[in-house]
Amino acid sequence: MKKKAAEKAKPAKRSQAAKDPNKPMRPPSAFFDFMEEFRKTFKEKNYNNKSVYVVGKTGGDKWKILSEAKKAPNVAKANKIKSEYNSKMNAYNKKQVNTIAIYEEILK
Numbered sequence: 001m002k003k004k005a006a007e008k009a010k011p012a013k014r015s016q017a018a019k020d021p022n023k024p025m026r027p028p029s030a031f032f033d034f035m036e037e038f039r040k041t042f043k044e045k046n047y048n049n050k051s052v053y054v055v056g057k058t059g060g061d062k063w064k065i066l067s068e069a070k071k072a073p074n075v076a077k078a079n080k081i082k083s084e085y086n087s088k089m090n091a092y093n094k095k096q097v098n099t100i101a102i103y104e105e106i107l108k
Contacts, residue, residue, distance in 0.1 A: 024088040030071065030078035035059045 028036075038059040042049075049055070063071075 023092060024085055027081040027085045030074040031063055033078055034063055034074045
């Protein structure tokens with residue numbers, strides 16, 4: 001006999017690994033740095049607009065037409081934050097490796 005679709009066994013859902021609260025957060029890109037500033041100025045000029053879509057669409061369009069020279073401050077700021085993030089991640093990864101080595105010694 002054929003089984004009904006509802007009776008078929010469903011695959012088990014994978015549980016997500018717990019996130020480490022000590023892990024550094026990824027830095028925002030140059031575009032998101034630009035959008036943070038753009039949202040403030042856009043809302044001052046268009047205080048009646050409540051649409052997130054319109055703000056995002058307008059900001060994205062403006063980012064596309066900006067010249068490289070006008071994007072440079074945002075790119076420089078993003079690169080600085082990214083280098084800080086990379087140094088924090090290196091320290092975090094070294095700490096993780098040390099922790100794993102300690103556990104391996106304990107398990108021996």
